[in-house]
Amino acid sequence: MRQLAIAALSIGFLILFYFTLHAAYKLFASDLPVPGQELAAEADSRAYRLVVITQELDTPFWLQVKKGALSAAAQRGASLEMWGTYSSDRKEFLKQIEIAIASKVDGIIVQGLNTPEFTYLTKIKAAGSGIPILTVANDVPMNDSLRRTYVGSDHLAAGRMIARQLIEDMGSSGKVVLMVSDRQEDYQRSRLKGILEVLKAYPQVKTEIVASGDEKDAVVSATDDLLNTQPDAKAFIAVAANHASIIIQEIEKRSRVEPYYIYAFDDSPETMTLLKQSKIDALVAQSPELMGELSVKLMTEWLDGKVVPLNPDGYFTQVRVLRAGEAE
Amino acid sequence: MNSIQRKIMSLSVIVLFIMAIIWVVLTYYNQKTQEQYNEVLQRYLRMNEMTNLSQQTIASLNVYLLQPTANTLDAFHVTTERILQANNEIAKLRTADNGFTLTNYMHMIESLVEAENRSVMFHDQKNNEFSAARFEEATRIHNYIVETTLSLIDKDLKTYDHFYRSIMAQSTELKRLGVWLLTFITVTLLLFAYWFSRSITMPIHKLTVAARELARGKFEQRIEVHSNDEISFLARTFDRMRININDLISEIHRTAQLELELKESKLLLKESQLRSLQSQINPHFLFNTLDTLSKKAYLEGSLETSDLIANVAGLLRYNLRRLDRSVTLREEVNVVLKYIEIQQARFADRLRFVQQVDERWLHVHLPCLTLQPIIENAVIHAVEPLEEGGTIVFRILSEDGERVRIEIEDSGAGMAPEQVQRMLEEQPQERGNAQGHSTGIGFSNVVKRLRLFTGVEDVLEIDSGLQQGTKVTLKIPVA
Numbered sequence: 001m002r003q004l005a006i007a008a009l010s011i012g013f014l015i016l017f018y019f020t021l022h023a024a025y026k027l028f029a030s031d032l033p034v035p036g037q038e039l040a041a042e043a044d045s046r047a048y049r050l051v052v053i054t055q056e057l058d059t060p061f062w063l064q065v066k067k068g069a070l071s072a073a074a075q076r077g078a079s080l081e082m083w084g085t086y087s088s089d090r091k092e093f094l095k096q097i098e099i100a101i102a103s104k105v106d107g108i109i110v111q112g113l114n115t116p117e118f119t120y121l122t123k124i125k126a127a128g129s130g131i132p133i134l135t136v137a138n139d140v141p142m143n144d145s146l147r148r149t150y151v152g153s154d155h156l157a158a159g160r161m162i163a164r165q166l167i168e169d170m171g172s173s174g175k176v177v178l179m180v181s182d183r184q185e186d187y188q189r190s191r192l193k194g195i196l197e198v199l200k201a202y203p204q205v206k207t208e209i210v211a212s213g214d215e216k217d218a219v220v221s222a223t224d225d226l227l228n229t230q231p232d233a234k235a236f237i238a239v240a241a242n243h244a245s246i247i248i249q250e251i252e253k254r255s256r257v258e259p260y261y262i263y264a265f266d267d268s269p270e271t272m273t274l275l276k277q278s279k280i281d282a283l284v285a286q287s288p289e290l291m292g293e294l295s296v297k298l299m300t301e302w303l304d305g306k307v308v309p310l311n312p313d314g315y316f317t318q319v320r321v322l323r324a325g326e327a328e
Numbered sequence: 329m330n331s332i333q334r335k336i337m338s339l340s341v342i343v344l345f346i347m348a349i350i351w352v353v354l355t356y357y358n359q360k361t362q363e364q365y366n367e368v369l370q371r372y373l374r375m376n377e378m379t380n381l382s383q384q385t386i387a388s389l390n391v392y393l394l395q396p397t398a399n400t401l402d403a404f405h406v407t408t409e410r411i412l413q414a415n416n417e418i419a420k421l422r423t424a425d426n427g428f429t430l431t432n433y434m435h436m437i438e439s440l441v442e443a444e445n446r447s448v449m450f451h452d453q454k455n456n457e458f459s460a461a462r463f464e465e466a467t468r469i470h471n472y473i474v475e476t477t478l479s480l481i482d483k484d485l486k487t488y489d490h491f492y493r494s495i496m497a498q499s500t501e502l503k504r505l506g507v508w509l510l511t512f513i514t515v516t517l518l519l520f521a522y523w524f525s526r527s528i529t530m531p532i533h534k535l536t537v538a539a540r541e542l543a544r545g546k547f548e549q550r551i552e553v554h555s556n557d558e559i560s561f562l563a564r565t566f567d568r569m570r571i572n573i574n575d576l577i578s579e580i581h582r583t584a585q586l587e588l589e590l591k592e593s594k595l596l597l598k599e600s601q602l603r604s605l606q607s608q609i610n611p612h613f614l615f616n617t618l619d620t621l622s623k624k625a626y627l628e629g630s631l632e633t634s635d636l637i638a639n640v641a642g643l644l645r646y647n648l649r650r651l652d653r654s655v656t657l658r659e660e661v662n663v664v665l666k667y668i669e670i671q672q673a674r675f676a677d678r679l680r681f682v683q684q685v686d687e688r689w690l691h692v693h694l695p696c697l698t699l700q701p702i703i704e705n706a707v708i709h710a711v712e713p714l715e716e717g718g719t720i721v722f723r724i725l726s727e728d729g730e731r732v733r734i735e736i737e738d739s740g741a742g743m744a745p746e747q748v749q750r751m752l753e754e755q756p757q758e759r760g761n762a763q764g765h766s767t768g769i770g771f772s773n774v775v776k777r778l779r780l781f782t783g784v785e786d787v788l789e790i791d792s793g794l795q796q797g798t799k800v801t802l803k804i805p806v807a
Contacts, residue, residue, distance in 0.1 A: 009519060022514040023505035027357075027498065049431055079428045099472045100437040103432030 047077050048106040048303055050296060052136070053113055054084035060268050061288045065137065068292025068315045069109070084111075094121060101125050107299040108133045112140035112150070114186045119144045132302060134310075136295045137288070138187040142312050148302060150314030151295040152284045155187045158319045159194020159239075162263050165282045165321050166199075166235055172263050173204030175233035177226055179219075179247060181240040182211040191239050191265060208233065214241075219243050223250040234277065235261035245270050245306045248279050278324040288316040331557030332528060339524055346513060357502055361495055368488055371421050375477050375484075378418060378433075380384060381411040382440060382473045386466060389444050393451055404448070409440050425487045426480055433476050440469040535566065547574035551559035593780050596773060600697075615641055636673050639666040647697065654781065657724065657732070657804075658690040660699045664722065667700055671707055678717025679707065685724045689732040694804050695777045702736050702800050705771055710740025710797070726806070733800040742796045751775070751790060778802065 031072040031152065052069050054062050066082045073080035085092040088161055094117050100108050101121065103314050108126065112118075112135035122133050122145040132148045139150040166176065178195065181186050192209070199205050208230060212222030223246060226233065238244035244264035257279045264271050267285040274280040388407045392400040415437045422430050447462035531553045538551040547570055553563035618641040627632035646663050668681050703720065710718040723735040743751075751771055778787045782805055792798040 013515065013519065016508070016512040020505070020508040023501065023508045027501040027505050049428060081428050095472075098468065099432075099436070099476075102436045102469045102472055104439060105432065115560055161637035 007088035021182060021283035024062050024185060047079050048300055049103075050078055050080045050107045050109060050299055051078065051100045051103075052082045052084075052109045052292070052295075053100060053111065054092065054137075054200060055090070055113065056148050057082070057084040057086050061137070061266060061286070064288035065292040068294075069296045070292070072293040072296035073300075076296070078106075078296065078300055080296065090115065090117075094118060097121050098125070101129055101131055104288070105131065106128065106303055107131065107138050108169075109151075109295045110134070111136060112138040112145070112147070112186060114140050114144075122146060124310075132299065134295050134299055136291050137184060137286075140186050149298065149310035149312060151298060152187075152291050152314070152317060153284075153319045154314075154316040155190035156194040156197075157316070158265060158284045158286075159191035159196075160198050160318065161321050162191075162237060162265070162282065162284055163195040165323070166237065166261060166263060167202060167205070169260075169281055170235050172202045175206045175230065175232050176235040176237065177230060177233045177265060178207060178209045179222070179236060179238045179240065179243045180209060180211050181214050181243075182218075183214065188239050191225070191275055193239060195239075214240070214242075216246060219246040220250060223247050227251065233260075238262070238264040240265075240267075242268070242270075244280060244283075245274060248274060275322060275324050280324060282321050282323040284319050285322050290317045334560075335524060335528070335557065339520070342520075343517065350509060354502070354506070357498075361499065364491075364495065368484075368491075371484060372481060374414075374418060374421065375480055376413070377438070378414055379474050381407065381414055382437065382470050385411055385440065385444055386470050389447060389463065389466065392448065393459065396451065404444075408444065409436060412441060421480075423487055424482075426483045429476065429480055429483060433473070433480060436469060436473050436476060438474060440466055458731050475652065486747060495664065527555065528557070528559070531555040531557075531563065535559065535563055538563075538566065538570075542570060542573075547577065561575045570605070587781055592776070596776055596780075614644065618644070633671075636670060636731075639669050642666050643670065653696060654693040655696045656690065656732075657692045658696060660696075661685060661690065661724070663697075664699050664703050667703060668720075671711075675707075675711055675717060678714075680717065680718065680719040681722065683722045685722070686726065689724055689726050689806070692732050692804055692806055694802075695781045698774050698778060698802070699734065699736070701771060701774050702802075706736055706738040706740070706798070706800075710738035716739070729806065731803045731805055734804065735799060736801075737797065737799040742794050742798055743788045743790075743792045744794060745792075748790045748792050752788070778804075 050069075050073060052066065054065070056062050061070055062082075062084070067128050069080055073091070083096045085096065090113065093113065094115075097108065097110060097118070098121060108131055110122075110133060118140065122140075126133050127146045133145065135145070135147045135150045135152070137152040139152065139155075140147065142150075170176075176199065180192060196207065199207055206264065208226075210222055210226050212218045227250065228263060236244075236247050238247060244262065248262060251260060251262075264274075264280055264283040265286075267283060271280060271283055275283055294317060298307065298310060302310055385407045388400070388404040392404045415434055418430070418434060421658060443462050443466040447459045447466060450456070450459035450462060532654075535551070535554050538549070541549055551563050551567040551570060553560050555563075559668070600706065618637050622634045622637040622641065625631075625637060643663060643666050646659075646666075665683075668679075672679050672681065703722070706718075706720050717737045720739075721735070721737040723737075724732065726732045750777065775788055784803070784805065787803055789801040789803070790798065791801065
């Protein structure tokens, strides 16, 4: 009896001891991860601080750019942040640029915006503070902005490519509608210019340029108007990226889409889906990741003084035409 | 030395030590957590201070632009000085996550001060338009600073989120540990205290039991206490006391026994002396008369009568000597032979006496007048009442060399066992029987004296039955 009691007590004692030790171990093992001042962080402060500013944060295109830029920055030990606005809020966008200038970052990589405010900021303030500015994806005229260079697609060439594709598909006669954004930005002008350059050689091809706002409603009403006033239009080219899907939606409300030749720029998932469904006949794919990479590379090289000066005409990244049916 | 005291002290020290450790650990953790909280809070306060300072610079600049005096300029310079100082301090808030933003932030403050200075400069140059533009820019930068402060705090919240959770988890762990520790220590201390108190009270309990036994008069049980403190010393002392008491008591017993025996032997001696005194009318007269009679008979040629009278005289002398002295067996045998000679003169052929005496054992001591009363007893009971007389066999021998056997066997009517028992129990015979003895010493007297002399209870054996004769055997130790 006594032995049994002693055994039971010992077991209880051991169990208690185990749990106590366990609790103590857990307490001491859970070391507090104090996010203190790290030396690595200190080193960061001496690395180049680059900012990429866009008007279209978190769109598939810009996510690609971000990916490329971040990997390039990581390679070069530069710290990089992606700033920007959603849904093309210009005021906010300009404010971001101003903040970047006030923050005295080492380099600003910015989506070009062809407005006087943008020009003022880049030309007077950034240049005044000695901060280099690269434009990426969208360019602005060099003289206005004093940008160091441009990294992105050659929109003129892209326009030409799509126009050639159109002639190939449609033949050398017909009415072509060019949907542009009413905020005539530099890249749209370049694309338009490229398209018109090619089509000029075909007198049978009539072009109709339709400008609309960027909002969905504006595009819808513009398309409606167009379909009403120009029933004989055979082809549509969505010069601004996000117009293509709206145009197709509106056409689908009235008739089948296949007879129309529809072209678009920018390979967003939406347009890619439409391309796969053969609703879009062809589109121009850009290389956003390469843009990000290249822009960061050029910026750091310029800051290091390796490549001085940068080519003011810009560094073009690859563009290619994806045709329906060919799309993977 | 003071073992119990040491035990109690060590228990207290252990308990104190454990408590102190727990207290220290808990306090340490509390303090650590508090410091960490403090640090985090300090960060926020510092960031907030930056916003305030930036606001102050704008305000002081505004005051200066409205009232450009030396005082207001000084006030402006003081505020910008302060913000630049604070700006240097804020570099310490750098973490892995906010490095980029923090650097931007610090540069922004520099930009703010630059813009403000420029505004002052343009103002001094009376270029009010530019000055106002700079002021406006400074205001914008101030707004950016406010925003960035918020985003920094936001980042900090994100960065410290994990940290906060860890602190919470840790405090939960701490609580759990506290509960376990409390349970563990409670149980352990209870067990320890039980064991400890047992180690003190168990020996005391044993001692109490032993004391009770002693009080009841049981001195034989050993007192054993296994303990390493004073109790064991106490127990040892107690045990020694018990042994001493035990010895004393047995000593007293022995002394009492001896005294009793002494008293008894004195009593017997007195009895025999009394008896002998009765017959001691005038011993010298009796001896001289008997001597004269013996000589007279010898001169008259009656040799047999002369010898007989000489024997009677010898027997009488022997009988009159001090009875409290031991004699050798040889003297006893001589007396027996004289007695037999006298009796043979009386009974002639009716008394047949056979003796087988081993001469080697005749030096053995025994009380005076022990054999003669037994022989006389045999003569009285086995020869006198019978017409055809009887045979008395007297043997002295030793079987083992340690005790001498003296056997006196008769061919008489024998005794019933009850009577034998009575004789062995030293009960005095009926008066009539004792009167027949020549020396006045009865059988029971002999038995008692033999027992007192040898100290052995079974010194005498009686082997008898009705119509079987009686055999009395004495076993006297040689030494």
